[in-house]
Amino acid sequence: MNMIKFNVPPFTGKEIEYIRQCIDEQKICGDGAFTKKCNAWFEARMQVNKCLLTTSCTHATELASLLIDIKEGDEVIMPSYTFVSTADAFVLRGAKVVFVDIRPDTMNIDENKIEAAITDKTKAIVPVHYAGVACEMDTIMDIAKRHNLYVIEDAAQGVMSTYKGAALGTIGDLGCFSFHETKNYSMGEGGALLLRDEQFIEKAEILREKGTDRSRFFRGQVDKYTWQEAGSSYLPSDMNAAYLYAQLEIADEINEARRKIWDTYYTGLKPLQDSGKLELPVVPEGCIHNAHMFYVKAKDNEERTALIDYLKGKDILSVFHYIPLHSAPAGKKYGRFAGEDVYTTRESERLTRLPLYYGLTDEQNQYIIEQVIRFYSTR
Numbered sequence: 001m002n003m004i005k006f007n008v009p010p011f012t013g014k015e016i017e018y019i020r021q022c023i024d025e026q027k028i029c030g031d032g033a034f035t036k037k038c039n040a041w042f043e044a045r046m047q048v049n050k051c052l053l054t055t056s057c058t059h060a061t062e063l064a065s066l067l068i069d070i071k072e073g074d075e076v077i078m079p080s081y082t083f084v085s086t087a088d089a090f091v092l093r094g095a096k097v098v099f100v101d102i103r104p105d106t107m108n109i110d111e112n113k114i115e116a117a118i119t120d121k122t123k124a125i126v127p128v129h130y131a132g133v134a135c136e137m138d139t140i141m142d143i144a145k146r147h148n149l150y151v152i153e154d155a156a157q158g159v160m161s162t163y164k165g166a167a168l169g170t171i172g173d174l175g176c177f178s179f180h181e182t183k184n185y186s187m188g189e190g191g192a193l194l195l196r197d198e199q200f201i202e203k204a205e206i207l208r209e210k211g212t213d214r215s216r217f218f219r220g221q222v223d224k225y226t227w228q229e230a231g232s233s234y235l236p237s238d239m240n241a242a243y244l245y246a247q248l249e250i251a252d253e254i255n256e257a258r259r260k261i262w263d264t265y266y267t268g269l270k271p272l273q274d275s276g277k278l279e280l281p282v283v284p285e286g287c288i289h290n291a292h293m294f295y296v297k298a299k300d301n302e303e304r305t306a307l308i309d310y311l312k313g314k315d316i317l318s319v320f321h322y323i324p325l326h327s328a329p330a331g332k333k334y335g336r337f338a339g340e341d342v343y344t345t346r347e348s349e350r351l352t353r354l355p356l357y358y359g360l361t362d363e364q365n366q367y368i369i370e371q372v373i374r375f376y377s378t379r
């Protein structure tokens with residue numbers, strides 16, 4: 001069997017035709033027809049007030065950080081087990097990141113440890129929906145309300161997932177999606193900012209357009225556009241949006257295909273969990289996930305490394321994930337861990353992600369399961 005890659009970017013076949021349309025119509029810059037179609041698709045599908053396509057999830061989070069006016073000395077609460085962008089967006093504006101431990105079952109921020117991390121400098125909570133499985137949002141929203149804090153959802157991995165019926169990214173004040181090539185829906189590099197309420201919409205449009213009211217101008221609300229705020233450029237090219245739109249048209253089909261692979265892994269590896277050899281992901285009640293990721297947890301770091309090496313020998317690329325941010329040089333400089341690191345380091349060292357992408361065949365899926373079972377048969 002050929003090497004099974006860990007990830008293959010989604011491709012439906014329509015992308016080239018749509019990119020061609022941009023070229024033929026000589027509209028390749030930002031906020032063209034496909035960007036508008038993508039925004040409208042998310043607004044309708046996710047039942048959210050406003051969606052603005054951005055150049056990345058990193059940039060969507062930066063935009064969120066600007067919108068809530070993060071300043072030097074503010075504190076932002078997030079898990080340490082996350083991608084660097086979650087922290088970068090706030091640190092760039094002078095904030096200190098306060099890391100809270102994760103739950104061992106979902107690898108998400110432990111909602112019960114958040115309140116102890118709040119100080120009079122805390123401005124926002126940033127839940128990260130790991131593997132597209134929702135954080136305990138009812139508890140988080142309640143804490144935020146009582147302490148007057150913003151909630152910015154890092155839903156980079158959570159596109160098409162829901163929590164008690166609500167789309168991830170639409171529950172907090174602001175939500176951030178990623179369309180990086182490793183995500184369920186992709187445009188190479190790209191993301192989106194979801195705006196739940198009216199309050200930030202106009203300012204978001206201005207900041208995203210270099211600080212100008214260009215969006216108002218295009219809607220005919222002003223007769224010329226001018227510099228309004230200190231902004232930046234967060235608009236992706238319409239050619240990238242064209243690539244994404246092709247996948248949105250068959251978003252359910254992609255979602256179902258991923259879910260089928262995830263379920264096959266789960267059923268196939270369940271006997272290993274039942275016999276206490278490894279642990280499988282947990283999806284709490286009320287959460288519908290998008291099969292962004294399938295991971296297994298080995299006994300410890302050593303067994304995980306052996307598993308990754310074994311699978312590599314069988315032409316399967318499995319990969320570990322985040323090095324907790326609080327242990328990294330920048331994490332030490334810009335952050336602190338509130339409370340004790342009971343699970344963040346320990347659980348992150350046990351986790352391995354198995355190949356999962358749109359297009360992974362049933363044969364490959366079965367072969368990978370077989371090889372994981374073989375590895376554990378010697379243990």
Ligand SMILES: *Cc1c(COP(=O)(O)O)cnc(C)c1O
Pocket residue numbers: 055056057058059082083085086128154156157177178179180189190191
């Ligand atoms: C992928 C990812 C990001 C960054 O997304 P980009 O679009 O590459 O900027 C941020 N947070 C999490 C949790 C991610 O998985």
